[in-house]
Amino acid sequence: MKVLIRSDFYLLLEALRRNNYKTIGPTIKDGAIVYDKINSSEDLPIGWTDKQDAGKYRLEKRNDDALFGYVVGPQSWKKFLNPPIQKLWHAAKTENKFDIIPEKPDDTKFAFIGVRSCELNAIFIQDKVFTSGEYVNQNYKLRRDNAFIVAVNCVESGGTCFCVSMNTGPKAEKGFDISLTEIVKDGHHNFLIESGSEKGEKILSEIPHRTAIQNEINFGNELISNAAATMGRVLDTSNIRNLLLNNLDHPQWDKVAERCLSCANCTMVCPTCFCTTVEDTTDLTGEHAERWQKWDSCFTIDFSYIHGGSIRNSVKSRYRQWMTHKLATWHDQFGTSGCVGCGRCITWCPVEIDITAEVRAIKESSK
Amino acid sequence: MESLEKILQQHPFIQGLAPEHVQLIVGCAKNAVFEAGKFLFQEDEEASEFYILRSGKVSLEIFTPEYGPVAIQTVGEGDILGWSWLIPPYVWRMDGRAIETTRAISLDGKCLRGKCEKDPKLGYELMKRLANVFEQRLNAMRLQLLDIYSIKVPDKK
Amino acid sequence: MDPMIPTQYKIQRVKKETQDVFTVELIPTEGERKFSFGAGQFNMLYIFGTGEIPISISGNPNKTGVLIHTTRTVGMVTKAMSKLKAGDTIGVRGPYGSTWPVKEAIGNDIVIIAGGIGLAPLRTAIYEILRERESYGRIAILYGTRTPDDILFKRELEKLKSRLDLDVQVTVDRAARTWNGNVGVVTTLIPRVRFDPKNTTAMICGPEIMMKYSISELMKSGLSAEKIFLSMERNMKCGIGFCGHCQYGTEFICKDGPIFKYERIKHLFGKREI
Incomplete structure (x- = not known):
């Protein structure tokens, strides 16, 4: 374990850029912390934190100048690895033939700065969806292979966090290139830093650092343990797959459907939701066609449309599809839960639906 | 009459019925053959028979003024045909027309009604078996009513 | 090879089967490529500028030179497809999905x-x-x-x-x-x-x-x-398990199906709005 001092932090970003990475990290926009291009450490939300609860999100000033003193905002890294809108190909028509020209794959090398453990686990889950089956999503794989991940271990937890329940945090255990633990204490501001890959080792070798002393390591662990002990939410995952699949007709689905607006916010903010649709367009001459892929949501009526009508017409069935997929059938499909406990679906639900409370309601009434 | 009894006993509708009840039924039974194209019965006629079909095919048709006869269902080997003999006013509600040479055992409805009245055990047993057929036919009709193969295109003007 | 990119096939013949059902026979536009598929599999067929839909293959799996699909005119894409003529081009991705158990059923x-x-x-x-x-x-x-x-x-x-x-x-x-x-x-x-x-x-x-x-x-x-x-049939956009549309409880129709053993899906079958 090494130590990077705060005043050298910018050198990490510089080293990444020198190695042709486009540095993406948290920054403040429209009153929220979003992931966007960052040029220097000054672009980070220095000294800010977020207060989150069901349907609530506020930024507040901290008493210190921490760079990573907040949890997760509305966006996740999927917007870079699997963009909300992407052109797959275009085609030009000549008489009764057409030529399909695949879109040049985006080979940008992203460096993601400040990936939380829950988010890292969400990336692992999307890896399974897009790259572990018979077919491989080439665009995703390229971006993913190119990505450099700077993980940040959470030393505080948010109001809607429950990564401990999902066994996905708050410490990033694997899959990062570099991991950081930010320590602001008694006038000192340092990062415990370690590499998790060859790529990470190389970058680390290019920036000044010193070996950490045991006290520093202990203190970092203490902070992480403290975050683990103060989770805003708890989700009891014992036997959760069978609990939900055995209760597909539970009255709780009707109850939640009375509140749910079917707005699809939860699916948009969820770091593991992967559904997409495609749109085919032509220009006015009718000779040029394009195929675009866009994020889609199981909360829309059209999502399940087959000739004749939609399979999931009621809000109840759509909420049930989302939640049972996330927490139950995902296990059958990909051998893992589809939930990482980041809490975004709770925070960004306009009517404060809380997935942990919904599970509890079903659990308690089926005892 | 013994052969008729055997034939009856082997028919799915009669199978497992108590021998004394089969005996009673045989008393009302006779063989019947209908060539293709012949009517077993026609709408509004008095329903005096109950058919236990042994082979062939019978089309049940409703006559419509605009389209002529419309086939609703076909029945054949192993099926039974007709329950109007049991239900007042004992008239056929549709046409029954053989579309293949059809062999059946024809039971006299009045005779059968009389025996059922006298022997409620037989009556109830027959009723249960008929109810089973009603249920199957009704279910099939429901499915048919759904018109499941038709195209429903919402954007079709 | 990107599985999202269609391969072009030329229409050899369009045959009207019934009032609203037609069959298209396709041949590859380039080379002597054979199209091998298993009984029951489907392709994603793309009609230029209109869209792409899953359609099951209806031809003989042992005649790999021609690719045959039979479909009903029910939506925008099939409507456009029904208007195509011999010589026109269709984009094909596939074959996808599971097959009828013709081998397992031997002796039955x-x-x-x-x-x-x-x-x-x-x-x-x-x-x-x-x-x-x-x-x-x-x-x-x-x-x-x-x-x-x-x-x-x-x-x-x-x-x-x-x-x-x-x-x-x-x-x-x-x-x-x-x-x-x-x-x-x-x-x-x-x-x-x-x-x-x-x-x-x-x-x-x-x-x-x-x-x-x-x-x-x-x-x-x-x-x-x-x-x-x-x-089984459900909405499908990609055919290869990425788009999420065809989910049927624990299953993806596109890659676990479309042919299922009833035993495997009986916990879902008949459940409403699954």
């Missing part, structure tokens, strides 16, 4: 139950089974459709009907007197077919409700859920 009696356009995907299985007729026991093909005019592959069915080693029965929902065949739903044919329930494989394709009634009739005859196979 076979009951094939098709409803409406459901005969198209089952035709691939019929070809496969009849190629090795002697490997199977009794074979029944039960087909239900709306009216006599809606009967698919009429000539082929007639040929099959004339074979003594097959029990082919067709039924329609309604008919005029010119029709001398069966009238009634396809499920009413099941009790009339002879098969050994302990040693029979059933393959069903048609509207879900028709499959539901067929399964219940088959199970009444003693068939186990392990021996009943059905082809």
Whole structure:
């Protein structure tokens, strides 16, 4: 374990850029912390934190100048690895033939700065969806292979966090290139830093650092343990797959459907939701066609449309599809839960639906 | 009459019925053959028979003024045909027309009604078996009513 | 090779089957590429500028030179497709999905139950089974459709009907007197077919409700859920498990199906709005 001092932090970003990475990290926009291009450490939300609860999100000033003193905002890294809108190909028509020209794959090398453990686990889950089956999503794989991940271990937890329940945090255990633990204490501001890959080792070798002393390591662990002990939410995952699949007709689905607006916010903010649709367009001459892929949501009526009508017409069935997929059938499909406990679906639900409370309601009434 | 009894006993509708009840039924039974194209019965006629079909095919048709006869269902080997003999006013509600040479055992409805009245055990047993057929036919009709193969295109003007 | 990029095929022939069903025969535009597929699989067909939809293959799996799809005009894409002519181009991605259990069913009696356009995907299985007729026991093909005019592959069915080693029965929902065949739903044919329930494989394709009634009739005859196979349909955008649309509870129709053993999906089958 090494130590990077705060005043050298910018050198990490510089080293990444020198190695042709486009540095993406948290920054403040429209009153929220979003992931966007960052040029220097000054672009980070220095000294800010977020207060989150069901349907609530506020930024507040901290008493210190921490760079990573907040949890997760509305966006996740999927917007870079699997963009909300992407052109797959275009085609030009000549008489009764057409030529399909695949879109040049985006080979940008992203460096993601400040990936939380829950988010890292969400990336692992999307890896399974897009790259572990018979077919491989080439665009995703390229971006993913190119990505450099700077993980940040959470030393505080948010109001809607429950990564401990999902066994996905708050410490990033694997899959990062570099991991950081930010320590602001008694006038000192340092990062415990370690590499998790060859790529990470190389970058680390290019920036000044010193070996950490045991006290520093202990203190970092203490902070992480403290975050683990103060989770805003708890989700009891014992036997959760069978609990939900055995209760597909539970009255709780009707109850939640009375509140749910079917707005699809939860699916948009969820770091593991992967559904997409495609749109085919032509220009006015009718000779040029394009195929675009866009994020889609199981909360829309059209999502399940087959000739004749939609399979999931009621809000109840759509909420049930989302939640049972996330927490139950995902296990059958990909051998893992589809939930990482980041809490975004709770925070960004306009009517404060809380997935942990919904599970509890079903659990308690089926005892 | 013994052969008729055997034939009856082997028919799915009669199978497992108590021998004394089969005996009673045989008393009302006779063989019947209908060539293709012949009517077993026609709408509004008095329903005096109950058919236990042994082979062939019978089309049940409703006559419509605009389209002529419309086939609703076909029945054949192993099926039974007709329950109007049991239900007042004992008239056929549709046409029954053989579309293949059809062999059946024809039971006299009045005779059968009389025996059922006298022997409620037989009556109830027959009723249960008929109810089973009603249920199957009704279910099939429901499915048919759904018109499941038709195209429903919402954007079709 | 990006699985999202269609390969171009040229239309060799468009054949009108019934008032609203047509068959397209496709040949590769480049080289002598053969198109190998398993009975029951589907392709994603792209019509220039209009869109892409999953359509099951209806041709003979042993004739790899031509790729045959039969579909009904039900939406925008199939409508556009029905207007294409010989020489036009279609984009093809596939073949995708699971296959009818023609190999596993060797030695068994076979009951094939098709409803409406459901005969198209089952035709691939019929070809496969009849190629090795002697490997199977009794074979029944039960087909239900709306009216006599809606009967698919009429000539082929007639040929099959004339074979003594097959029990082919067709039924329609309604008919005029010119029709001398069966009238009634396809499920009413099941009790009339002879098969050994302990040693029979059933393959069903048609509207879900028709499959539901067929399964219940088959199970009444003693068939186990392990021996009943059905082809499911859901919305599909990618065909390869990425878009999420075709999820059916624990299953993806595109990669786990479309052909499922009933045993595998019976916990979902018939559940509303799954």
